[in-house]
Amino acid sequence: MAKPNLDMQARTMLKAAALYCTQGRVAILKVLLKAGRPLSQDQIARRSGPGRFDKVTIYRTLESLLKVGLVHKAFMDKRAWHFELAHNCTESQCHPHFTCTSCGDTHCLTEISLPMAKSPHKGFVIHRQQVRLEGLCPACA
Numbered sequence: 312m313a314k315p316n317l318d319m320q321a322r323t324m325l326k327a328a329a330l331y332c333t334q335g336r337v338a339i340l341k342v343l344l345k346a347g348r349p350l351s352q353d354q355i356a357r358r359s360g361p362g363r364f365d366k367v368t369i370y371r372t373l374e375s376l377l378k379v380g381l382v383h384k385a386f387m388d389k390r391a392w393h394f395e396l397a398h399n400c401t402e403s404q405c406h407p408h409f410t411c412t413s414c415g416d417t418h419c420l421t422e423i424s425l426p427m428a429k430s431p432h433k434g435f436v437i438h439r440q441q442v443r444l445e446g447l448c449p450a451c452a
């Protein structure tokens with residue numbers, strides 16, 4: 312099977328979002344497409360090529376991708392937001408994320424959809440649901 316052309320996929324996504332295809336945007340989308348799971352800003356920086364983009368560039372690029380909804384914040388772990396492509400999620404719900412307590416790897420459980428929680432008390436308004444599961448991944452179980 313031919314390898315999916317990540318470069319072209321990234322450019323198509325940017326075009327659909329009416330964003331210019333800057334080197335940084337294409338590079339970050341490619342990293343996220345390839346990873347298939349949420350990554351922190353540091354992990355994105357490392358995977359897009361060491362020293363290729365500085366912190367500010369990565370931060371600004373992520374901001375522009377967040378703003379148009381191509382990328383969203385999946386969860387916070389070790390005080391760092393983890394970003395992922397938003398195309399597997401709806402506005403009100405992100406798929407559950409499974410983090411292995413042994414190796415620390417996180418997996419997207421895109422095939423699971425949980426019923427939306429009901430607001431527990433008067434005055435609380437739920438906008439978005441994100442669920443994180445913990446346990447052992449197949450490699451560690």
Ligand SMILES: [Zn+2]
Nearest residue numbers: 385400405406
């Ligand atoms: Zn998500």
Ligand SMILES: [Zn+2]
Nearest residue numbers: 411414448451
């Ligand atoms: Zn594991």
Ligand SMILES: [Zn+2]
Nearest residue numbers: 349385395419
């Ligand atoms: Zn995910």
